[in-house]
Amino acid sequence: xxxxxxxxxxxxxxxxxxxxxxxxxxxxxxxxxxxxxxxxxxxxxxxxxxxxxxxxxxxxxxxxxxxxxxxxxxxxxxxxxxxxxxxxxxxxxxxxxxxxxxxxxxxxxxxxxxxxxxxxxxxxxxxxxxxxxxxxxxxxxxxxxxxxxxxxxxxxxxxxxxxxxxxxxxxxxxxxxxxxxxxxxxxxxxxxxxxxxxxxxxxxxxxxxxxxxxxxxxxxxxxxxxxxxxxxxxxxxxxxxxxxxxxxxxxxxxxxxxxxxxxxxxxxxxxxxxxxxxxxxxxxxxxxxxxxxxxxxxxxxxxxxxxxxxxxxxxxxxxxxxxxxxxxxxxxxxxxxxxxxxxxx
Numbered sequence: 001x002x003x004x005x006x007x008x009x010x011x012x013x014x015x016x017x018x019x020x021x022x023x024x025x026x027x028x029x030x031x032x033x034x035x036x037x038x039x040x041x042x043x044x045x046x047x048x049x050x051x052x053x054x055x056x057x058x059x060x061x062x063x064x065x066x067x068x069x070x071x072x073x074x075x076x077x078x079x080x081x082x083x084x085x086x087x088x089x090x091x092x093x094x095x096x097x098x099x100x101x102x103x104x105x106x107x108x109x110x111x112x113x114x115x116x117x118x119x120x121x122x123x124x125x126x127x128x129x130x131x132x133x134x135x136x137x138x139x140x141x142x143x144x145x146x147x148x149x150x151x152x153x154x155x156x157x158x159x160x161x162x163x164x165x166x167x168x169x170x171x172x173x174x175x176x177x178x179x180x181x182x183x184x185x186x187x188x189x190x191x192x193x194x195x196x197x198x199x200x201x202x203x204x205x206x207x208x209x210x211x212x213x214x215x216x217x218x219x220x221x222x223x224x225x226x227x228x229x230x231x232x233x234x235x236x237x238x239x240x241x242x243x244x245x246x247x248x249x250x251x252x253x254x255x256x257x258x259x260x261x262x263x264x265x266x267x268x269x270x271x272x273x274x275x276x277x278x279x280x281x282x283x284x285x286x287x288x289x290x291x292x293x294x295x296x297x298x299x300x301x302x303x304x305x306x307x308x309x310x311x312x313x314x315x316x317x318x319x320x321x322x323x324x325x326x327x328x329x330x331x332x333x334x335x336x337x338x339x340x341x342x343x344x345x
Contacts, residue, residue: 004118004337005118005255006336007254012341012342013165013168014168014316023312023316023324025160029156030153033153034129034153035104037150037152038129038131039131040104041102043091043105045087045105047108048078048079049078050076050079051065051079052077053289054228054287054290055087055288055289057229063082065080065082080110083107083305084105084305085128085305086228086289089130089266089293089303091103091130092298093298093299097132098132100132101132102132103129105127105129106128107124107126107305116330116333118321119258119259122327127306127308128303129306132299132301134300137302138243138265138300139236139265140236142265143243143244143245143264144178147178148176150306151247155170155172158171158315161315161316168316171205172249175206176247177207178207179207179209180210181210181214181221181222181245182240184197185222187199188200194257198256200257201249201257205249206248207247208246208247208248209222209246211240212225212246214241227267227272227275227279227284228267228272228275228281228284228293229264230264230265231265232244233278243265244263244264247260248260249314251314253317253318258313260310261304261306263305265301265302272293309325319340320342323344
């Protein structure tokens with residue numbers, strides 16, 4: 001049975017109508033601030049791409065993609081996107097975006113293999129963004145700088161919600177804490193990666209875990225990451241690897257670490273080759289996206305995704321993502337939610 005956490009005595013702070021208004025307020029404010037802070041222009045994004053181009057996000061490499069054939073194109077197969085991690089970088093090149101500027105878009109996806117719980121549904125909505133960067137910015141210090149700027153937007157958004165809904169008190173700490181996944185492993189060697197995230201995020205309130213995807217000293221990555229967008233293999237300081245990570249916030253209602261964003265500096269030709277080899281995916285070099293990257297057609301970049309429903313779920317102190325977005329849930333989950341005053345849309 002899917003895992004559903006039901007907070008004891010849970011009472012939503014906002015009703016349906018207030019929630020709908022607050023969702024729009026959060027989305028409008030956050031994306032406007034994200035655009036101006038990182039100098040991103042909004043672009044229109046695809047819901048699906050052609051299969052076999054290498055453009056779609058493979059996530060951990062095991063998830064099914066929603067596919068369909070196109071009769072007017074000789075029954076070629078199309079796939080609903082999992083994310084736009086690679087498509088955005090293509091657009092930086094094709095739209096001739098100058099260095100220091102970037103793009104963002106609304107990404108909507110269907111992930112049929114998600115394990116349904118408080119924070120995961122079949123439907124995914126996020127802001128996907130990508131910023132063209134200079135060669136000297138391809139380092140850990142620049143990554144941290146961008147993380148701090150995004151975190152500042154999160155704090156501003158939280159305060160705006162408090163101004164409009166005074167019963168929702170700000171809880172984010174003034175600063176976000178940075179920690180490498182290897183240090184996290186050394187701190188809590190007997191715990192799973194998810195349990196380690198819970199411990200460190202509960203302690204600090206807001207954390208950025210660096211180095212998602214590379215093997216740690218125990219032989220396992222902290223979490224899965226595809227080999228062809230984030231750079232998780234480049235050596236940084238103290239022999240550690242990775243120019244990417246996740247923004248985690250402590251959610252006081254669901255009592256767990258809450259991933260808001262996955263982001264990172266993207267692979268260049270060298271790190272792409274190393275990561276494809278490590279994951280035994282060298283065959284991808286022949287795909288459209290990878291050929292163009294290897295040929296030097298893309299600018300260096302940093303980018304990521306920021307969950308829209310998750311952001312609203314956190315700021316409005318909701319217990320379940322189904323209180324923010326309309327999706328499909330098993331009847332047993334709906335019944336459990338009804339019994340615990342969790343009002344699914």
